[in-house]
Amino acid sequence: xxxxxxxxxxxxxxxxxxxxxxxxxxILHAELDGSMRDLDxxxxxxxxxxxxxxxxxxxxxxxxxxxxxxxxxxxxxxxWMIEDEYGRDPAIRYLQSSLTFHPQDILIKRIEQGxxxxxxxxxxxxxxxxxxxxxGGVDGI
Numbered sequence: 524x525x526x527x528x529x530x531x532x533x534x535x536x537x538x539x540x541x542x543x544x545x546x547x548x549x550i551l552h553a554e555l556d557g558s559m560r561d562l563d564x565x566x567x568x569x570x571x572x573x574x575x576x577x578x579x580x581x582x583x584x585x586x587x588x589x590x591x592x593x594x595x596x597x598x599x600x601x602x603w604m605i606e607d608e609y610g611r612d613p614a615i616r617y618l619q620s621s622l623t624f625h626p627q628d629i630l631i632k633r634i635e636q637g638x639x640x641x642x643x644x645x646x647x648x649x650x651x652x653x654x655x656x657x658x659g660g661v662d663g664i
């Protein structure tokens with residue numbers, strides 16, 4: 524079920540963004556600002572070797588920061604919540620469609636599988652893949 528975020532949902536997203544910011548500040552002495560520049564900062568933090576692959580909350584928080592870049596770059600995407608049998612998680616949704624992705628999982632899934640992560644390539648690939656789906660027709664819009 525796709526739902527509008529509650530105040531508590533927005534608070535949790537904000538806490539994740541604060542944690543991502545603190546992580547970037549500690550490792551790189553830099554600040555996230557929601558721009559495309561953040562993709563490089565996320566990459567550098569992941570490549571630093573400081574973040575352990577088991578640091579799930581930190582990696583998920585960096586995924587939320589990745590999502591913020593996505594939302595800031597395109598007004599057709601926004602934060603929503605998806606509730607299913609696994610829980611309630613933030614998602615990025617295209618307009619009023621069923622086209623969504625979970626930014627908090629986008630990095631952690633790849634890291635857990637031992638894949639190397641190229642954050643900018645991941646971003647551009649996701650944007651391209653979503654655009655192809657949109658051009659092919661998305662339900663709900």
